[in-house]
Amino acid sequence: MGELTVSYATFRPTTDPDQVLCTYTAEPGSATARRLRVIAGEPRAETGRGPSS
Secondary structure, three states: OOOOOOEEEEEOOOOOOOOOEEEEEOOOOOHHHHHHHHHHOOOOHHHOOOOOO
């Protein structure tokens, strides 16, 4: 797939600091976003146009 560029954030619940939630996001419309849609098997992801476009 090539290189993927993502941003991430981590969150720790104050009630349970031993747990961590990590989220990773890609810039909308970027090559990374398109590649992640291909990996996920989204229809027509290669063109950047999904069913709602």
